[in-house]
Amino acid sequence: MAHDKPISDSSSLNISLPMLIQAVGLIGAMVWxxxxxxxxxxxxxxxxxxxxxxxxxxxxxxxxxxxAEIPADIKQNQRIEYLEKxxxxxxx
Numbered sequence: 001m002a003h004d005k006p007i008s009d010s011s012s013l014n015i016s017l018p019m020l021i022q023a024v025g026l027i028g029a030m031v032w033x034x035x036x037x038x039x040x041x042x043x044x045x046x047x048x049x050x051x052x053x054x055x056x057x058x059x060x061x062x063x064x065x066x067x068a069e070i071p072a073d074i075k076q077n078q079r080i081e082y083l084e085k086x087x088x089x090x091x092x
Contacts, residue, residue: 005011
C-alpha cells in the first residue's frame with residue numbers, strides 16, 4: 001500500500017477494450033436471459049389459469065350430469081315403451 005495514489009481531479013481509469021466488450025456482452029446476455037425467463041414464467045402462469053378454468057368447467061359438468069340418465073337407458077326405455085304399445089295393440 002506504499003504505492004497508493006490519492007484520488008484527485010487528474011486521476012484516470014484505464015479499461016481495455018476487450019474487457020469492456022466482455023462486460024457489455026455479459027450484461028446484454030443477462031438482460032436477454034431475464035427476458036426469456038420472464039416470458040416463460042408468464043406463459044406457464046397463463047397455461048395454469050386456462051387449465052384451472054377447464055378443470056372447473058369439467059367439475060361443474062360432472063356435477064350437473066351426475067344423476068342424468070345414460071343415453072343407452074333412454075334408448076332402452078323407448079324400445080320398451082314401443083313394445084308395450086305393440087302388445088296393447090295386439091291384445092285388442
